[in-house]
Amino acid sequence: MSVDVEKLWELQSVLSQLADREKAMSVKPEAFAEVDREFQSVNDEMLRLNQSLETLGKEHRRVEGELSDSQELLKKYQGTLMQVKNQQQYAAAWKEIEVARKHVKELEESALKTMSEIEGIQKQLDDRQSSYDGLKARHDEAHAAWQASLGDLRGEAEALRKKAGELEAALPEQERREFQRAFKQRGGIAVSRVTNDSCSTCRTRIRPALSQRLRRGELVTCEGCHRILYLEKTQA
Ligand SMILES: [Zn+2]
Incomplete structure (x- = not known):
């Protein structure tokens, strides 16, 4: 069978020219790369802080829920204290109250601790947020300038892609x-x-x-x- 390898060679050459253009387009110029690195690192940091905030928020809601249950329980024990009939019942009720009070106190401390951690992280987030908008504007501007500079390459790549498609379809x-x-x-x-x-x-x-x-x-x-x-x- 006779084949037109000439056409395959032409397709190969068009595709390698296309690969050159695509490679050139993918290389970030330093002016953009620098602000892009800064932007990505601030984004990563904010993502990490937001994740911590979410985890702590969940923990805080769990502790608050448990605290509210324990407070109910304590109230209930305090109520029974009013109804005891003898010294023995009184001692038993008192012991339950002591245990419940201790638990409530622990949960209150735990809720305070998570709340203060949440505030600390929220403050870090707020600090970053205040410079984020300016950084994002610089990032977007540098990105747009880079993309605009690719105009010719983009047109060439488009033409080569079309040519490759035609050659391939004809095989x-x-x-x-x-x-x-x-x-x-x-x-x-x-x-x-x-x-x-x-x-x-x-x-x-x-x-x-x-x-x-x-x-x-x-x-x-x-x-x-x-x-x-x-x-x-x-x-x-
Ligand atoms: Zn070989």
């Missing part, structure tokens, strides 16, 4: 599959040029039998790197 099914397989498995280089009877990517020598098939225009892959081999017309 016969088997060649497209073979190309895509090699492209995916071989680090974005599916087609390798043949120079001096060797694969120019991995330097494996092309055996004469394969060389003959190449010259006949068959789809031949390199025995070393499994890329599709491309022999320029002038050498064929």
Whole structure:
């Protein structure tokens, strides 16, 4: 079967130009990278503080709930104290009251402690929030300036993407599959040029039998790197 490896080579070259543009577009200029790092670190810090706030808030509500139950219980014991009939019942009721009072006191202390922790974290959050808006504005501005500077690259990438799509759509099914397989498995280089009877990517020598098939225009892959081999017309 004769194939037009020329088309695969062209597709390969368009895709590698596209990869260059995409790489260039992904590199953050230092002016943006600097404010971006600061912004990300403030965001991470605020996220961490908010998470602590949430955990402490839950803990505080739990303690408050338990405190309110214990206060009810204490009241109930204090009520029974009024109804005791003898010294023995009085001693027993008194003992329950003592235990309940101690528990209430512990819970009150615990609630105070979480409340003061919550206030501390809230203060840290407020401090950061006051500078956050200014930092975000600087971040967004630097980001917009960077994106605006990419105008040309973006247009070129768009054109290359379109061209690659057209070339790929025009390929016969088997060649497209073979190309895509090699492209995916071989680090974005599916087609390798043949120079001096060797694969120019991995330097494996092309055996004469394969060389003959190449010259006949068959789809031949390199025995070393499994890329599709491309022999320029002038050498064929
Ligand atoms: Zn090779």
